[in-house]
Every structure is written in C-alpha cells, then in structure tokens.
Amino acid sequence: MAFPAILLSCSAQNGKVEDADPMEYANTITAEDLKEHLYTFASDEFEGRETGEPGQKKAAEYLKNEYKSLNLPSPLGGDDYFQEVPVSYFKRGNVKPTENVVxxxxxxxxxxxxxxxxxxxxxxxxxxxxxIYNGADDDGSGTVGVLEIAEAFVKASKDGFTPKRSILFLNVTGEEKGLVGSKFYTDEPIFPLANTVANLNIDMIGRIDPAHEGNDNYVYLIGSDKLSTDLHLLSEGVNEKHVKMDLDYKYNDENDPNRFYYRSDHYNFAKNNIPIIFYFNGTHADYHKHTDTPDKIEYDLLAKRTQLVFLTAWEIANRDARIVVDKAEDSVTAGK
Known part of the structure; x- marks a missing residue:
C-alpha cells in the first residue's frame, strides 16, 4: 500500500541518526506520563474495554486522538486510524464490529x-x-507503553533523527477473544509481511510477579531467539549497554507448561516467519480479575521496561542490516 502523504515536519531533515543519543529520547518515557495515560485508559469510563462494546470504542478513540496529537499519520490515509476487523473472524460469541488502531x-x-x-x-x-475489569496491567500497561514509545520516536524525528526504517504502531483488538486482531492484521496486512523486519509485542509490563517479589529490575523475554539469533543478540546487547535489567527467559522454554509464547499477539507474526520479542511481567493475583487496577502498577518499573522496548526498537530501526531470520518456521510451531 502506498505510504501516506502526511509526514512529520522535522526541524533538521538532514540529521544523521548515528549522531543521536537514544537515551535522550528513552528518558522522555516517564513514570508520570505513563501513569497519567493509564489512569484514564484503565478507568471505569472505558468499561473494561470489551471487544466491540462502547468502552472499547472509547479506548480506540483515545488512542487515535493521542496519535493525532503527536502528528503521527495513519498508514490508511486521512483521518482513518482504524483497521476494521470482520466479525466473521471471531469463532465464538456474538462480537460486535471492532477495529485495530494504527x-x-x-x-x-x-x-x-x-x-x-x-x-x-x-x-x-x-x-x-x-x-468493571479495568485491565490496567493486561494490557493497559503495554498500550500506554506503545503511546510513549511513539512519542519518543516523534521527538527524535522532530530533532532530525527519523529512524531509517518505518515503524507501525499497532494496537490490536480481540486479543482476549483468541488473538483475533493480530490474526486479521497478518492475514490482511497494511504493509507486506515480507517487508516486516520484526515485531516487538508488549503485553503486561506494569507489575511484579510472585517469583520476583522485591525485584524491581526484571522483565520476562519470550521468543527473541526462536527465529533469529540476530535479534536475540541485538536485544541482549541493547539491554547490557543501556538498561541492565534482569532478562528472565523462564517462559521461553519450549517445555513451559504455561505456553505464553502462543498466547499473545506476537505469535501471529512468528507464524509468518517474522522475528518477535514478547515483553511480559508474568501473572499475579489480579490477573484477569476486576482488581487489576491502575493503583497497583509499578510505574517506575513500567517506565524502565518501556524504555528497554524503545531502545531495542531504535536499534532494529537504525542498524544497517535487516534482522536475519536463521531458524526454520517449524521451530516456531513445534508442539503447537
């Protein structure tokens, strides 16, 4: 599909991205900004964001308005930030029309x-x-993280450091109904999947799970090495250079009984041989309960994890060579 005519206006169009300090932009991702977003996004006003229901529609409008406020265009052109997902994609339940936000x-x-x-x-x-199931961690945390990552890239672009590769910010619907929004995107992509270099998926990054009680410096990484040694090494290098979090690969084990690798939206990209990383904090007592509320989020930790995703995205978008896929697709679907 053709690229939109609307582009960000940059004050220094000819800046070399190699001259930028990505930490300068990562540091614009703050606990305060994330908290402000999430107290709105996971409020009762959004009615638990059930797929196709009025609360989800309010959430979609919120995301659209945030992107518009950043002067980030839609890849669909004009004022249309919604990729409509056909109700026929939903195999169970009477789901009303719904949409991904892009x-x-x-x-x-x-x-x-x-x-x-x-x-x-x-x-x-x-x-x-x-x-009301506010879903502050699941996945309000990841969603407001994407907004802050988008804002950080916009700030870099305004300073003349537009990333070398394009970035699609994709907020999908229907995950709780069976990864439906992401399946539709990968079936009917806005940009060819052959041109999609990687997917960084964020689903629950605002809390601390029981296994890490007292540790405010960890995140689970799932899938980084499943298709691309290149991506895994890049991810490790970015963390070591900039953030120094404890990267926990417990749930990356192919024998993990929780099977989290197959349970969030990155999987639909991985099935199409697109390298992925899934960022996750693990489950907790409030998982899928009405008690998953924004007052329980660890906002400093949410900011640090979001910064890690941004910095990884920065490296993927700006490196000279495209991420190399060096593992077979059957390693992704083994045991599915």
Missing amino acids: AFLKGSEKPEEILVISSHYDHVGIDDQGR
Missing part, C-alpha cells in the same frame, strides 16, 4: 522495511455482578 512513522532511508510495535488494547469488560 499509526505510522515513515523511515528516512529504508521506508519500505517495517518494524511493528504492538499491544492489545481490549480487555474483558464487565461481569454479571457489574464489576
């Missing part, structure tokens, strides 16, 4: 190559007792 930053040197940064913005709505 925004786009065109690359400066390799615009045809696309990095996708994703989260799901739906949750499970309201139960039969009238309790």
Whole structure:
C-alpha cells in the first residue's frame, strides 16, 4: 500500500541518526506520563474495554486522538486510524464490529522495511455482578507503553533523527477473544509481511510477579531467539549497554507448561516467519480479575521496561542490516 502523504515536519531533515543519543529520547518515557495515560485508559469510563462494546470504542478513540496529537499519520490515509476487523473472524460469541488502531512513522532511508510495535488494547469488560475489569496491567500497561514509545520516536524525528526504517504502531483488538486482531492484521496486512523486519509485542509490563517479589529490575523475554539469533543478540546487547535489567527467559522454554509464547499477539507474526520479542511481567493475583487496577502498577518499573522496548526498537530501526531470520518456521510451531 502506498505510504501516506502526511509526514512529520522535522526541524533538521538532514540529521544523521548515528549522531543521536537514544537515551535522550528513552528518558522522555516517564513514570508520570505513563501513569497519567493509564489512569484514564484503565478507568471505569472505558468499561473494561470489551471487544466491540462502547468502552472499547472509547479506548480506540483515545488512542487515535493521542496519535493525532503527536502528528503521527495513519498508514490508511486521512483521518482513518482504524483497521476494521470482520466479525466473521471471531469463532465464538456474538462480537460486535471492532477495529485495530494504527499509526505510522515513515523511515528516512529504508521506508519500505517495517518494524511493528504492538499491544492489545481490549480487555474483558464487565461481569454479571457489574464489576468493571479495568485491565490496567493486561494490557493497559503495554498500550500506554506503545503511546510513549511513539512519542519518543516523534521527538527524535522532530530533532532530525527519523529512524531509517518505518515503524507501525499497532494496537490490536480481540486479543482476549483468541488473538483475533493480530490474526486479521497478518492475514490482511497494511504493509507486506515480507517487508516486516520484526515485531516487538508488549503485553503486561506494569507489575511484579510472585517469583520476583522485591525485584524491581526484571522483565520476562519470550521468543527473541526462536527465529533469529540476530535479534536475540541485538536485544541482549541493547539491554547490557543501556538498561541492565534482569532478562528472565523462564517462559521461553519450549517445555513451559504455561505456553505464553502462543498466547499473545506476537505469535501471529512468528507464524509468518517474522522475528518477535514478547515483553511480559508474568501473572499475579489480579490477573484477569476486576482488581487489576491502575493503583497497583509499578510505574517506575513500567517506565524502565518501556524504555528497554524503545531502545531495542531504535536499534532494529537504525542498524544497517535487516534482522536475519536463521531458524526454520517449524521451530516456531513445534508442539503447537
């Protein structure tokens, strides 16, 4: 599909991205900004963001307005930030029409190559007792993280440091219904999957799980080495250079009984031989309960994890060579 005509206006169009300090832009991702977003996004006003319901529609409008405020265009053109997902994609339940939300930053040197940064913005709505499932961690945390990452890239672009590759910010619907929004995107991509270099997927990065109680410097990484040694080494290098978090690969084990690798939106990209990283904090007592509320989020930790995703995205988008896929697809689907 053709790239949108609207582009960000940059004050220094000819800046060399190699001259930029990515930490300068990573540091614009703050606990305060994330908290401000999440207290709105995971509020009762959004009614648990059930797929197709009014609360999800409010959430979609919120995301659209945030992208518009950043002057990030839609890859669909004009004011249309919504990729409609057919109700026929939902195999169970009477789901109303719903949509992915998309925004786009065109690359400066390799615009045809696309990095996708994703989260799901739906949750499970309201139960039969009238309790609202706010989904602050699942996946309000990842969604506001994507907004802050987008803002950081916009700030870099305005300073003349537009990434070499294009970035698609993809907030998918219907994850809680079976990864439906991301499946539709990979079936009907806005940009060819052959041109998609990687997917960084963020799903629950705002809490500390029981296994890491007292540790505010970890994140689970899942899938980074499944298709690309290149991506795994890049990820490790970025963390060591800039963030120095404890990268926990427990759930990356092919024998992990939780099978988290198959349970979030990155999997639909991995099935198409696109290298992925899934960022995750693990489950906790409030997982899929009405008690998953924004007051329980560890905002400093959320900011640090989001910075790690941004810095990894920066490296993928700006390195000379495209991420190399060096492992067979059957290693992805083994045991599925």
